[in-house]
Amino acid sequence: MSETGAQTGGPLTKVLEVDDVTIRFGGLTALDSVSFDIREGEILGLIGPNGAGKTTCFNVMTGVYQATSGQVLFDGKPLTKLARHKITQLGIARTFQNIRLFRSMTVLENVMVGADAHSKVGFWDALLRTPRHRHTESESTTRAKELLKIVGISARHDELAANLSYGDQRRLEIARAMATGPKLLCLDEPAAGFNPAEKLKLMELIRRVRDEGYTVLLIEHDMRLVMGVTDRIVVLEFGRKIAEGTPAEIRDNPAVIAAYLGVDEEDAS
Template sequence: MVDVTAAPSADRSRSSEPVLAMDDITLRFGGVTALDGVSFHIDHGEILGLIGPNGAGKTTAFNVMTGIYRPTSGTVRLDGRSTARLKRYQIAKSGIARTFQNIRLFKAMTALENVMVGADAQHKTGPISALFGLPRHRREEAAGRELAHELLDFVGVRGRADELAGNLSYGDQRRLEIARAMATQPRLLCLDEPAAGFNPSEKQALMELIRKIRDRGLTVLLIEHDMRLVMGAVDRVVVLEFGRKIADGTPTEVQNDPGVIAAYLGVEEDEVEEGPDAS
């Protein structure tokens, strides 16, 4: 039986450092500053929500963490070590996995095969072993298949294992993408708007799944527009606006922060503090 609860943080020595830290990250595209001196960290075993109005820089921050973008200045640290010299695949192998706003599955492959692709990220054997069917490669393939079945069961789509990913319902495709990301056995799972297009009951099920993922040993970073889902699922919230961090605290603290209220309601901060009837 493959243990789907075992993230690399359980297999490797757990650092006293945060799982991930963004240290004074600035990212510029020409004359546009997408992130402006952003700093925050994610602790082991935490569910952190990253929220903000449209264009706040949330997905850009994800892209910096995962190596899609290189920051203009600042440092991303994974368990205390800079990722600056790592390529994208090396960052993934080091323990960061993500999903995307727009589903990116291999539609012509089965659900099982999609998750096995994720499991391949941690394989030690190379193409020569695969070509000749060497014993170690066969063992890794068998373990990857077993892990894929376990993860499909964990996210609730095991009964669709042999169906083409493109034929699955929208909700099942979202869950399949989470299973594939988990198959890489990450330290940090980054979910980019996983509830997009979900109805209320599906969002409730997703909230429960996110908690189950954390309870099984993974650290989770969540970008999501649905504030009810975020506030009900996360331990801590970081808020971005126009590429800057404006709040960092518990859900209750952030919900009552005048700057956050102003950012979402589009009013001046002093109006929030004084109230509409203030003279």
């Protein structure tokens, strides 16, 4: 699985480029000159022990934090100083480690909020029910339903998001992020709290998402999941990048083993 798609030679389109990014919170350096890139059509894993700076890295890419120095390039253009919703409209979407759905909206509405990201419909369109409103509305409804089918919860589209089971809420988060029509889909520990059977299904889903044409960035703790599904892996430790390569390379990298696998292998098995 890991040999599919992008990295088989030739000039590769870089979707996103993290270029020498440093972030300091007061005296704490959360990210220290980190550079890597994400190529079109691949699944990139971002791993590291707790506190390694994975989520911080994520937050820089999606505009939640501003880099102290260095920059993030998306499609060759720097993301610095862009409003968060603009970044989403450019094509980066994310899910949250601790699920953050719109709990008292229905499942379908949650996904439609994502689908609205590119909508040009405004107040007057809505009030006057212009053709643009009707057209966009039916288009995003169809799209949202399709996405719910892809993640496998279309039967529950009328349910409140809060009433979904934990696993389905994670699926809904993925569908909502996909609805924004991203070029890059960032999943922040999507398997947290899953049992092995659910993790297996999630791996299938992630592959399926990639096959739909999305580029995926995956932050994950579970090594088996990461090794099983990603094309390339970037390893962080204490805010520094310590390794980068295919899953097989990472598995044999002594620095990684020392930093991470040696500790984690036990509870992964």
